[in-house]
Amino acid sequence: MNWKEIFPQFEPGLVELIEKEAVQRTFLAGEIIMRTGQYIKSTALVLEGRVKIYRENPDGGEFLMYYLGPGQACAVTMICAIQSQQSEIMAKAEEDTEVLMIPIQLMDDMMNKYKSWYQFVIMTYRNRFDELLAVIDNVAFRNMDERLEFYLKRHADASGKKLIETSHQQIADDLNSSREVISRLLKKMEQRNLLKLHRNMIELL
Amino acid sequence: MNWKEIFPQFEPGLVELIEKEAVQRTFLAGEIIMRTGQYIKSTALVLEGRVKIYRENPDGGEFLMYYLGPGQACAVTMICAIQSQQSEIMAKAEEDTEVLMIPIQLMDDMMNKYKSWYQFVIMTYRNRFDELLAVIDNVAFRNMDERLEFYLKRHADASGKKLIETSHQQIADDLNSSREVISRLLKKMEQRNLLKLHRNMIELL
DNA sequence: AAGATGCTGTGATTTGAGTCACAGTACAGC
């Protein structure tokens, strides 16, 4: 997988620098990329696969914030990286995932020298900020059924598939709800012909 | 009110530029500084007073995200400013408030030229991001009583006073709850000797 | 002073969602 095709907007000097200094790394599905409280030493750009950014709650739930796909980067990593601070969130590979790790020491210099990097960082901030706003909207204003619909839609968008391979329990964790509630709501959606339920799989219609 | 004392970290060249190009403006308590969907033409730095950043919900509530005090700036304004995009949030003066308005055309240049500005912007991003994470934690994981306690504490911190001058209805709006629920919870807190209730005023103990 | 308006307190009821209990089903491994 050639990262230059995924980030075509980067200017030549920047490409060279990344070529020289960055490390490409693979995470297997389920592997934790970053955990709460961990110190950050590099910024991660996603090349392939899907990364789940979530917040761990006191009693074990994994409250989903958003997914990162190819061409995206974690805003938290960037901000933390710049100030070498601790992260407040968890990142996990949902599928086998390739990332490009850029050491934080380079960040300052890159921001100053390469306009295309600077713009990429700003765009990343804005997009992640907007995603957080959407999450807040959902938990603050919507009922579980609406949140579930939103969740399924986003999952499909992020993976590009109509088939969502996951258990009801996993969805409940992501939404900080309970399995029974999700099962019931899914059943209702099936009756409304919005989807079809299978074992470990939901088929959107 | 001299803004240079509030932003002592700004370097001389930057101070000069702001002196020349920025406009100082006063908003009266209750005045809307920015509304959802509005196009942004300048970034606002708070000099004095307090600005409430909130999200309007479909049926009229004002869901509180955070307050901005002297020395702080709105991250959303900055991000939107840089890309001249629409805002997703509302900003309102909670008290009479002085702000310094910096035209967006200058942003790019300032980011490139002045390290102190660049650092200020990055710091602002990070702080606001963290506040949003805290908001998500609260609505996702906490019950109303805990959220109310957090709300009162934050209000006191932001205003620097032990007296919170507001109605139960206003608190309910900020937390996207209902007046009766808040009244009852406040009563319970009063019985636990955490505060004392007055008309349009809550006294923290 | 009388009335109007807005704020607060409190019971009764409803509702969305979480919890408990348990049954049925699909699949993996032996």
Place this chain on the structure above:
DNA sequence: GCTGTACTGTGACTCAAATCACAGCATCTT
């Protein structure tokens, strides 16, 4: 095949919070 494990479906119950209904107060207006 049989068996254990993980996933799913459903009824019954509980609980937090929203809603409804109203009454008492404080403050302002005229």
